[in-house]
Amino acid sequence: MHWDDLRFFLAVARLGQLSRASVVLGVDATTVGRRIRRLELRLEQRLFEQTRDGHVLTEAGEHLMTRAEAIEQSISEVESGPAGDTQLAGLIRISASEGFGTWLLAHHIGSFVEAYPGIRVDLVANNGFLSPSKREADVAILLARPRTGPLISKKVSDYVLRPYASHAYLQRHGPIRDVDALRSHCLIGYIPEFVYAPELLYMDEIAPDLEPTIRSSSINAQYRMAAAGVGVAVLPCFIGDADPSLARILPELHINRSFWLVTHQQTRQMARIQAFVEWITELSRQRRDRMMGNLRQCAPEDDR
Incomplete structure (x- = not known):
């Protein structure tokens, strides 16, 4: 199995559509689809179900995503040089409410990327949330604690x-x-x-x-x-x-009201996710008086 095939797989799994993945990968959607089909043939497993809303991971796809993300993390650590907190690398996708995203994260996220220059951040701050359980986001800041799903949640503020x-x-x-x-x-x-x-x-x-x-x-x-x-x-x-x-x-x-920080059970232990969770927890603690008025x-x- 080639890492490049897994890279294509992760892009589709995270973005949910071949067209969106093709933009990130810098190739056309036909190429993305061909690489996914090749990977499925090699593994002899169906990795995605095609729905009206896009590509959704099958159970086999969920298992592969866990392994692929671990490989991605290992590659990022090798490429970033010697181990250490400041050498963490990779992408974190954060889903947050419009208010929290624009008035708290957008104002302070610069301090996080300065501390971890190898980490890239996607901040999705709009009306609605991406789902960590569906791997649409690595971290979500929600208005209520989820009751179901393979998730880890805690009140952030x-x-x-x-x-x-x-x-x-x-x-x-x-x-x-x-x-x-x-x-x-x-x-x-x-x-x-x-x-x-x-x-x-x-x-x-x-x-x-x-x-x-x-x-x-x-x-x-x-x-x-x-x-x-x-x-x-x-x-x-x-x-x-x-x-x-x-x-x-x-x-x-x-x-x-309350904000809840939510991550997937299988990705919470990734070093870059842990770093962000610790950072946003401390930021929220420092801004508590402002949050509480x-x-x-x-x-x-x-x-x-």
């Missing part, structure tokens, strides 16, 4: 959400003194049909039948609208408190 409005909005519309008063304001929230995790459906936790006036699938879009003075948005404190143009309102109102007080008296 709690965080708090609060309602925010811009100082300009409050000056135009007056103070918001209680939850019932929210019904007379422009509320910004999620589109229920496009919510990818039930933990994001928190309007009913604020008040029954509270409906947003403007809805977006993007937390960053919601933040931008609040900062532009469009209305009131419920934001994680690590987003809302970062913008001095926004004021917290209703100090008694807060919503608690402990670094800022509520709106000044003249905004209430």
Whole structure:
């Protein structure tokens, strides 16, 4: 068995489609398909099931992926030179919520790649998650602990959400003194049909039948609208408190949520995955006060 065949196999297994794998590998999709078929013939096993959504690993494919990733790690260590933490190499694909990915990881990931220059990082930060159990990602930062699958999970951080409005909005519309008063304001929230995790459906936790006036699938879009003075948005404190143009309102109102770090059982022991898990755990510990909203007080008296 040639390593180059395994390299093609890993690309398809991780990306799920021949066309996507071909872009990463720098060849056409026909070549990728031919290499996969050659590997299956050599092993006398079917490695993928072709579905409407792409190529999904069979049980034989899952077993081969574990062995192929171990070989990939060994090759990376040889190519990177003498052993040592700073010599770790290879690719880590991280799936995270849009908020965590853009407001925490994107701000600090530079310190990780500086510490481990041989490691390449794919950061997938959008509305939805890639699955570690399907090997779509090496690490996922989820809003809830998975209940099934060959996964290892741990809570990486709690965080708090609060309602925010811009100082300009409050000056135009007056103070918001209680939850019932929210019904007379422009509320910004999620589109229920496009919510990818039930933990994001928190309007009913604020008040029954509270409906947003403007809805977006993007937390960053919601933040931008609040900062532009469009209305009131419920934001994680690590987003809302970062913008001095926004004021917290209703100090008694807060919503608690958690981020969970999830990896596959068979890849968690890989050195580069362990290095990232340790790094993000320490980063979250250092940023705990910001995640919990402990670094800022509520709106000044003249905004209430």
